[in-house]
Amino acid sequence: MALTQEDHHRTGIGKPPENRRQKLVKGLWIGIWLFYLSAPVTDLIHGGHSPGARLLGGLGLAAFVAWYLVLVFRTARQIAVRRVLFSVVVLAAQATILSLALGREWLVLFVYVAISSGAALPGEISRWTVPAATALLTATAYAVPGGEAYLAGLLVPALMGGFAMVGIRAMIRTTIELREARATVAQLAANEERLRMARDLHDLLGHSLSLITLKSELAGRMLPGQPEAAAQQVxxxxxxxxxxxxxxxxxxxGYRRPTLPGELAGARTALAAAGVVAQLPADPADDLSEEAESALAWSLREAVTNVVRHSGAKRCRITLETRQTLADPVAELMVSDDGTGGPAVPGNGLTGLTERLEAVGGTLSAGPAGKTGFALTARVPLALGSGS
Structure with a gap:
């Protein structure tokens, strides 16, 4: 499947950045949360510390931020849990030392400790490290002059932020597993299809090619003595x-013939990808001939393609019902949307659908539906399916 330009620029959940643009987007997203470090930075500038304390505090803050960014950036890779846990301990030690040395404004570093532990560690470990980081925050706040006043505003962000990252990490892991499972299912389906095609072609051509080989050998033996018999073999x-x-x-x-279940599944995927809310039937009719089902499937494919590409619709409704007419019962497929509407313009698509439906005794109608929107209706007689 070809990737669009948008696919190259978009990083999915559970998928690490693959190019410079995606890394830049992830870096900006992570960097936004560093805004909350404005309190320690302001304290360094206006906190009345000595030049030496400012220098050491700036170096300590830079080391903390660098360690935090490296830890968060590498969560998508497989890293030994011991190394990640060691990194979290280092962050916690830095936060404790800076808070005790420079004051209560530095307690906000513990929020980053809790978040990084929730983002980088497995759930069975981070469910303990997040409360541990919060408990260390509480103990340090009581040891820092005036830290109790900041404690109430930091406990909830530390706990909620840490456990939110635990949930996000679990969601990422589930997404990765689903993506791998989907790829496996697709590969198995492709393998099964290849086996089916190989089996069908063997059944179709095996006997014929064997017979052709045998008769070719017979014709070769008959020449030149028995030209008439050889001609019969040829x-x-x-x-x-x-x-x-x-x-x-x-x-x-038969391989190329579309089916209603397959086209309904494709319509659901295409409409969802286009941001169109879809209402689809539960089960297609099972009493149609192959030709009638194929005609309705082609109609569904063409209608959904028009909805996605040209309608600008927000909603699409697909119905497949059995109706009794004056002549015979028919299967009726209707695809309607709430898009821009407009009259039906005859083209290759509608002309081809009309010909397909007429070949099986069906009809096609297409046109505006109400003040806005468009509707396509295809009908085929059910009587065709009785003899199949």
């Missing part, structure tokens, strides 16, 4: 070859 070879060609064409046509 005629048989031609007949078998033509029949094999017909069988292969029918098989390939």
């Amino acid at each position: 005629a048989d070879i031609e007949r078998v070859s033509r029949q094999a060609l017909v069988d292969v064409r029918e098989a390939v046509s």
Whole structure:
């Protein structure tokens, strides 16, 4: 499947950044939260500390931020838990030393400790480290002059931020597993389809090719002594070859024939990707001939393509019902939307659908639906399915 330009610039959940742009976006997103370090920075500038304390405090803050960013950036990679836990302990030690040495404004560093532990450690460990970081925050706040006044505003962000990151990490892990499972299912489906095609082609061509080989050998032995008998064998070879060609064409046509369940699944995916709220039928009719089902499936594909590409719709409703007409019962497929509407413009798509439906005794109608929106209705007689 070809990737669009948008796919190259967008990083999905559970997917590490793959290019410079994605890394920049992730870096900016993480960097936004460093805004809360304005309290320690302001304290360094206006807190009345000595030049030496300012220098050491600035170096300590820079080391803390660097360690925090490295830890958070590398959460998507497989790192030994011991190394991550050691990094969290280092962050906690830095936060404690800076808070005790420089004052209560530095207690906000513990929020970053809790968040980084929730983001970088497995859930079974982070559910203990987040409360531990919060408990260390509480103990340090009581040891710092005036720290109790800041404690109430930091406990909730530390706990909620830490456990929120635990939930996000679990969601990322689940997303990765779902993506891997989906890729595995797709690979298995492709393998199964290849096996089915190989089996069908073997069944179709195995006997015919064996017969052609046998008759070719017979014709070779009969020449030049029995030209009439050899000519008969050549005629048989031609007949078998033509029949094999017909069988292969029918098989390939069957592979290409769309089905209603497959097109409904594709419509659900396409409409969701386009941001269109879809209402689809639960089960397609099961009493249609292959030709009638194929005609309705082509109609559904064309209608959904028009909704996605041209309508600008927010909602799309697809119905598949059985209706009794004066002549015979029919299966009716209707695709309606709330888009820009407008008259139906005859083109290759609608013309081709009309021809497909007329070939099985069906009809097609398309046009505006109400003040806005568009509706396409395809009908095929159910009587075609009785003999299948």
